[in-house]
Amino acid sequence: MISKKIMLRFPKETSDKPFTSDLSRKYNLQFNIMSAEIFPRKEGHLIIELSGNEKDFENGIDYLKSNGVNIQFIEExxxxxxxxxxxxxxxxxxxxxxxxxxxxxxxxxxxxxxxxxxxxxxxxxxxxxxxxxxxxxx
Ligand code: SF4
Ligand code: SF4
Missing domain, CATH: 3.30.70.20 (Alpha-Beta Plaits)
Incomplete structure:
Protein backbone atom coordinates (compact mmCIF):
# COMPACT_ATOMS: atom_id res chain seq x y z
CA MET A 1 0.00 0.00 0.00
CA ILE A 2 1.27 3.43 -0.92
CA SER A 3 -0.24 6.84 -0.22
CA LYS A 4 1.05 10.20 -1.44
CA LYS A 5 -0.13 13.75 -1.75
CA ILE A 6 0.10 14.95 -5.31
CA MET A 7 -0.56 18.13 -7.21
CA LEU A 8 -2.16 17.51 -10.62
CA ARG A 9 -2.11 20.30 -13.18
CA PHE A 10 -4.42 19.97 -16.13
CA PRO A 11 -3.78 21.74 -19.42
CA LYS A 12 -6.99 23.35 -20.70
CA GLU A 13 -7.50 20.74 -23.42
CA THR A 14 -7.71 17.99 -20.75
CA SER A 15 -9.64 19.84 -18.03
CA ASP A 16 -12.98 18.16 -18.75
CA LYS A 17 -11.68 14.55 -18.85
CA PRO A 18 -12.80 12.20 -16.04
CA PHE A 19 -9.32 11.54 -14.64
CA THR A 20 -10.32 11.10 -11.02
CA SER A 21 -13.09 8.61 -11.76
CA ASP A 22 -10.70 6.72 -14.06
CA LEU A 23 -8.15 6.48 -11.23
CA SER A 24 -10.81 4.84 -9.14
CA ARG A 25 -12.54 2.65 -11.77
CA LYS A 26 -9.60 1.57 -13.94
CA TYR A 27 -6.73 1.60 -11.44
CA ASN A 28 -8.41 0.71 -8.12
CA LEU A 29 -6.97 3.80 -6.48
CA GLN A 30 -8.57 5.76 -3.64
CA PHE A 31 -8.24 9.49 -3.50
CA ASN A 32 -9.15 12.41 -1.25
CA ILE A 33 -9.42 15.80 -2.89
CA MET A 34 -7.68 18.36 -0.65
CA SER A 35 -8.07 21.38 -2.87
CA ALA A 36 -9.32 22.03 -6.36
CA GLU A 37 -9.36 24.81 -8.88
CA ILE A 38 -10.84 23.65 -12.14
CA PHE A 39 -12.68 25.79 -14.66
CA PRO A 40 -14.44 24.40 -17.73
CA ARG A 41 -12.11 24.55 -20.77
CA LYS A 42 -9.37 26.30 -18.77
CA GLU A 43 -6.27 25.10 -16.96
CA GLY A 44 -6.87 23.73 -13.49
CA HIS A 45 -5.22 22.01 -10.59
CA LEU A 46 -6.11 19.47 -7.97
CA ILE A 47 -4.29 18.44 -4.83
CA ILE A 48 -5.19 14.89 -3.90
CA GLU A 49 -4.04 12.16 -1.59
CA LEU A 50 -3.78 9.09 -3.78
CA SER A 51 -3.63 5.60 -2.27
CA GLY A 52 -3.49 2.06 -3.53
CA ASN A 53 -1.16 -0.82 -4.12
CA GLU A 54 2.21 0.02 -5.61
CA LYS A 55 1.59 -1.36 -9.09
CA ASP A 56 -1.82 0.31 -9.43
CA PHE A 57 -0.27 3.54 -8.16
CA GLU A 58 2.46 3.45 -10.81
CA ASN A 59 -0.04 2.61 -13.55
CA GLY A 60 -2.36 5.42 -12.44
CA ILE A 61 0.49 7.94 -12.48
CA ASP A 62 1.61 6.73 -15.93
CA TYR A 63 -1.98 7.07 -17.16
CA LEU A 64 -2.16 10.68 -15.98
CA LYS A 65 1.23 11.59 -17.43
CA SER A 66 0.46 9.98 -20.78
CA ASN A 67 -2.64 12.19 -20.96
CA GLY A 68 -0.67 15.39 -20.48
CA VAL A 69 -1.37 15.91 -16.76
CA ASN A 70 1.56 17.51 -14.95
CA ILE A 71 2.29 15.73 -11.67
CA GLN A 72 4.19 16.98 -8.68
CA PHE A 73 4.69 15.03 -5.47
CA ILE A 74 4.16 17.50 -2.65
CA GLU A 75 6.83 15.97 -0.42
CA GLU A 76 9.37 16.81 -3.11
S1 SF4 B 1 3.66 23.42 5.50
FE1 SF4 B 1 3.10 25.35 4.49
S2 SF4 B 1 2.45 24.74 2.43
FE2 SF4 B 1 2.43 22.88 3.70
S3 SF4 B 1 0.33 22.74 4.49
FE3 SF4 B 1 1.52 23.87 6.03
S4 SF4 B 1 1.23 26.03 5.51
FE4 SF4 B 1 0.58 24.83 3.73
S1 SF4 C 1 11.63 31.85 10.05
FE1 SF4 C 1 11.18 29.70 10.42
S2 SF4 C 1 9.64 29.73 12.07
FE2 SF4 C 1 9.72 31.81 11.19
S3 SF4 C 1 8.11 31.81 9.63
FE3 SF4 C 1 10.03 31.26 8.61
S4 SF4 C 1 10.07 29.01 8.61
FE4 SF4 C 1 8.53 29.68 10.13
Missing part, protein backbone atom coordinates in the same frame (compact mmCIF):
# COMPACT_ATOMS: atom_id res chain seq x y z
CA UNK A 77 8.05 20.36 -3.58
CA UNK A 78 8.53 21.86 -0.13
CA UNK A 79 11.74 22.58 1.74
CA UNK A 80 12.58 24.30 5.01
CA UNK A 81 16.00 25.95 4.98
CA UNK A 82 17.47 25.27 8.43
CA UNK A 83 20.09 27.96 7.92
CA UNK A 84 17.55 30.70 7.31
CA UNK A 85 14.81 29.73 9.76
CA UNK A 86 15.16 31.51 13.10
CA UNK A 87 12.16 29.72 14.65
CA UNK A 88 9.99 32.79 15.06
CA UNK A 89 6.86 30.65 14.82
CA UNK A 90 4.95 32.91 12.39
CA UNK A 91 4.27 29.95 10.11
CA UNK A 92 2.75 27.71 12.80
CA UNK A 93 -0.76 29.18 13.07
CA UNK A 94 -1.28 29.48 9.32
CA UNK A 95 -0.54 25.82 8.56
CA UNK A 96 -3.90 24.02 8.20
CA UNK A 97 -2.51 20.50 8.56
CA UNK A 98 0.06 20.74 11.37
CA UNK A 99 2.82 20.02 8.88
CA UNK A 100 4.82 22.67 10.74
CA UNK A 101 5.26 21.71 14.36
CA UNK A 102 7.38 22.13 17.47
CA UNK A 103 8.36 18.65 18.61
CA UNK A 104 10.81 19.66 21.29
CA UNK A 105 9.52 22.26 23.76
CA UNK A 106 13.05 22.75 25.11
CA UNK A 107 14.55 23.95 21.83
CA UNK A 108 11.24 25.37 20.40
CA UNK A 109 12.58 24.56 16.94
CA UNK A 110 10.12 24.49 14.05
CA UNK A 111 10.10 21.22 12.13
CA UNK A 112 8.48 20.38 8.83
CA UNK A 113 6.60 17.11 8.44
CA UNK A 114 6.46 16.89 4.65
CA UNK A 115 3.97 14.03 4.69
CA UNK A 116 1.29 16.33 6.15
CA UNK A 117 1.86 19.24 3.76
CA UNK A 118 -0.88 20.02 1.22
CA UNK A 119 1.07 22.77 -0.60
CA UNK A 120 -1.36 25.55 0.35
CA UNK A 121 1.52 28.06 0.39
CA UNK A 122 0.35 29.96 3.50
CA UNK A 123 3.67 29.47 5.31
CA UNK A 124 5.64 30.70 2.29
CA UNK A 125 3.70 33.95 2.32
CA UNK A 126 4.20 34.72 6.03
CA UNK A 127 7.82 33.69 6.53
CA UNK A 128 9.84 36.91 6.92
CA UNK A 129 13.12 35.35 5.77
CA UNK A 130 11.83 33.09 2.97
CA UNK A 131 13.03 29.98 4.78
CA UNK A 132 10.28 27.85 3.24
CA UNK A 133 10.23 27.16 -0.46
CA UNK A 134 7.45 25.54 -2.38
CA UNK A 135 8.36 24.95 -5.98
CA UNK A 136 4.79 25.65 -7.17
CA UNK A 137 5.09 29.14 -5.67
CA UNK A 138 8.59 29.92 -6.92
Missing amino acids: SITLDENRCYHCGFCLPVCPTDALIIKDKNTMKIELNKEECIACGHCVKVCPVKAIELSEFA
